[in-house]
Amino acid sequence: MRTTFIETLIDEAEQDERVFLITPDLGFSVLEKFQKKFPKRFLNVGIAEQNAIGIASGLALSGKIVYVYSIIPFITMRCFEQIRIDVAYLNANVRLVGVGAGLSYGPQGATHHAIEDIGLMRALPNMTVCCPGDPLEAREITKASINYKGPMYIRLGKNNEPRIHKPDTQITIGKAVEVTQGDYLALITTSNTLELGMQWVKEWANEDLQVRLISMPTVKPIDKEAIFNLIQEGIPIYTLEEHSIIGGLGTAIAEIIAESDKKIKFKRIGLPDSFSHNVGDQKFLREKLGLIKPLI
Amino acid sequence: MYIKNIRKSILKMTHYSKSSHVGTCLSIVDILYVLYFKILNVDPKFPNNVTRDKFILSKGHGSAALYAVLAEKGFFSKDVLKQYYINGGVLPGHLDMTAVPGIELSTGSLGHGLSVGVGMAISNLVDRNPGNIYVLLGDGECNEGSVWEAIMFASHHKLSNITAIVDHNNLQGFGRTEDIINQKNLAERWRSFEWEVFEVDGHSLIDLEKTFKIISNKPKVIIAHTIKGKGISFMENKLEWHYKSPNDEELNLALSELDKTYENYFY
Numbered sequence: 001m002r003t004t005f006i007e008t009l010i011d012e013a014e015q016d017e018r019v020f021l022i023t024p025d026l027g028f029s030v031l032e033k034f035q036k037k038f039p040k041r042f043l044n045v046g047i048a049e050q051n052a053i054g055i056a057s058g059l060a061l062s063g064k065i066v067y068v069y070s071i072i073p074f075i076t077m078r079c080f081e082q083i084r085i086d087v088a089y090l091n092a093n094v095r096l097v098g099v100g101a102g103l104s105y106g107p108q109g110a111t112h113h114a115i116e117d118i119g120l121m122r123a124l125p126n127m128t129v130c131c132p133g134d135p136l137e138a139r140e141i142t143k144a145s146i147n148y149k150g151p152m153y154i155r156l157g158k159n160n161e162p163r164i165h166k167p168d169t170q171i172t173i174g175k176a177v178e179v180t181q182g183d184y185l186a187l188i189t190t191s192n193t194l195e196l197g198m199q200w201v202k203e204w205a206n207e208d209l210q211v212r213l214i215s216m217p218t219v220k221p222i223d224k225e226a227i228f229n230l231i232q233e234g235i236p237i238y239t240l241e242e243h244s245i246i247g248g249l250g251t252a253i254a255e256i257i258a259e260s261d262k263k264i265k266f267k268r269i270g271l272p273d274s275f276s277h278n279v280g281d282q283k284f285l286r287e288k289l290g291l292i293k294p295l296i
Numbered sequence: 297m298y299i300k301n302i303r304k305s306i307l308k309m310t311h312y313s314k315s316s317h318v319g320t321c322l323s324i325v326d327i328l329y330v331l332y333f334k335i336l337n338v339d340p341k342f343p344n345n346v347t348r349d350k351f352i353l354s355k356g357h358g359s360a361a362l363y364a365v366l367a368e369k370g371f372f373s374k375d376v377l378k379q380y381y382i383n384g385g386v387l388p389g390h391l392d393m394t395a396v397p398g399i400e401l402s403t404g405s406l407g408h409g410l411s412v413g414v415g416m417a418i419s420n421l422v423d424r425n426p427g428n429i430y431v432l433l434g435d436g437e438c439n440e441g442s443v444w445e446a447i448m449f450a451s452h453h454k455l456s457n458i459t460a461i462v463d464h465n466n467l468q469g470f471g472r473t474e475d476i477i478n479q480k481n482l483a484e485r486w487r488s489f490e491w492e493v494f495e496v497d498g499h500s501l502i503d504l505e506k507t508f509k510i511i512s513n514k515p516k517v518i519i520a521h522t523i524k525g526k527g528i529s530f531m532e533n534k535l536e537w538h539y540k541s542p543n544d545e546e547l548n549l550a551l552s553e554l555d556k557t558y559e560n561y562f563y
Contacts, residue, residue, distance in 0.1 A: 040422055041422070043418070045445075045449055046445075046448065046449065046452075048442075048445035048448070048449070050407075050411065050441070050442040050445055051411045051414070051442060051445035051446050051449055053411070054408055054410070054411020054412045054414065054415060054442070054446065055411055055412070055414050055415035055418065055446075055449070056415060057411075057412045057415055058411070058412040058413060058414060058415020058416040058417070058418070058419065059415040059416070059418060059419050060415075061401070061412070061415070061416065062415070062416050062419030062420070062423075063419070064419060081405060082408060082411070082442070085402070085404075085405050085408055086408055086411075086412055089402060090393070090401075090402060
């Protein structure tokens with residue numbers, strides 16, 4: 001996803017002089033092409049995330065569209081108050097681009113795990129929260145972000161994720177995407193769990209269970225209409241995310257269900273409310289931390 | 297009598313709303329006066345002019361001073377000042393750039409203004425926009441690590457279009473700055489980060505104006521030695537006036553003191 005992001009951004013920056021890219025010294029071997037093409041619009045501010053956000057805000061208030069790129073915990077949490085004040089409160093056109101969704105940087109340890117970011121970002125007024133699930137979603141959201149008004153958080157996985165969607169799939173900010181059809185269960189995924197969701201749906205299909213897979217590339221604003229329709233239909237809803245069980249996609253959808261006056265079967269699949277002290281890659285940690293296919 | 301009026305407005309605002317921070321406001325009146333009436337290229341009729349100079353009050357708790365100066369300069373009616381810090385009012389205790397014209401940045405959480413100012417300065421350099429950026433910080437505010445991140449960046453990039461001003465009144469929320477975090481050598485610290493450093497009497501209009509007009513090829517900081525509560529004898533250098541607001545008696549005393557001070561004063 002990060003290669004897709006940077007290539008799309010370069011295409012957009014070629015056509016739009018307002019595009020700036022800031023890094024607090026991360027993105028080695030990813031961002032160089034942008035730097036080379038647009039040296040005046042690329043800033044490495046050093047290892048100083050608070051300053052990165054402030055500078056982005058100053059540029060955005062001066063009419064620029066500013067992307068700040070780093071690993072998720074550093075771009076969202078190290079400078080959370082700068083994001084709250086200088087970006088969200090000012091409604092500035094700053095795009096926070098975080099890489100390493102969930103457990104993507106698994107063996108690097110808990111400092112690099114991104115398990116609270118969706119919750120934090122969706123709590124901020126004015127903030128749009130996008131969590132692309134495959135390279136197509138990453139490309140379309142990056143494209144749409146150029147002329148999107150107000151601040152955005154774009155949560156990327158890592159690299160070389162497989163493409164799940166067909167090439168002509170329509171991706172719109174704020175809209176859910178139906179990936180497979182089925183009436184047995186609706187499985188809603190966001191961000192880097194789309195691939196895992198697809199794998200489960202295929203396994204269930206082998207057991208003759210037809211599951212409707214829905215990708216939710218925007219967690220805020222969430223596609224309420226799509227959720228209402230599922231509730232109306234009475235289909236069981238399961239959510240899947242590589243994020244703490246608190247505050248992410250599952251919470252967002254639970255809020256809608258809870259206020260719908262309807263009773264349906266609902267289950268959140270996410271990471272437990274704990275820091276991981278396990279060592280291992282993403283796949284290893286997913287299993288260790290309970291991100292496993294539920295019995296339905 | 298702009299300066300007298302500004303000081304009077306601040307006293308009346310903080311008295312009327314029973315709000316705090318009168319001391320910090322009085323300490324920066326002379327700096328703001330020189331900026332808005334002698335230095336800044338701003339026009340109250342066209343507050344969003346693209347090539348204007350921009351002033352950021354990073355120490356946002358000095359809001360009443362900026363509101364008073366902007367009203368004096370004609371950005372909005374002085375009547376609006378009555379709307380400060382009261383239920384249903386227009387002007388919040390800390391700055392909101394959507395409240396009235398002329399406020400370049402919402403502030404109130406310390407340590408943000410210089411970074412945003414740096415972003416504006418870069419934008420102007422890239423666009424060849426002649427506007428200069430001015431950021432006023434408190435000396436206590438320089439405790440914030442984010443201030444030093446911005447300081448490092450600005451000098452590395454030789455941002456000659458940004459000027460920082462430190463309101464060095466030696467008092468912060470809990471006591472004397474040097475007792476809380478020693479920064480007696482504040483000027484030296486900025487200098488070691490490769491800024492062009494000037495130290496002035498922050499209440500000398502002539503020295504302030506002269507220093508603002510010095511052109512440098514580096515980012516510039518003016519360490520302005522000021523007195524918290526300046527102009528009102530019983531508020532000067534008193535920590536309690538960081539949080540207190542004048543009662544009826546204190547207001548009258550302060551106003552008549554200002555009348556006396558400025559009796560034979562011409563601008």
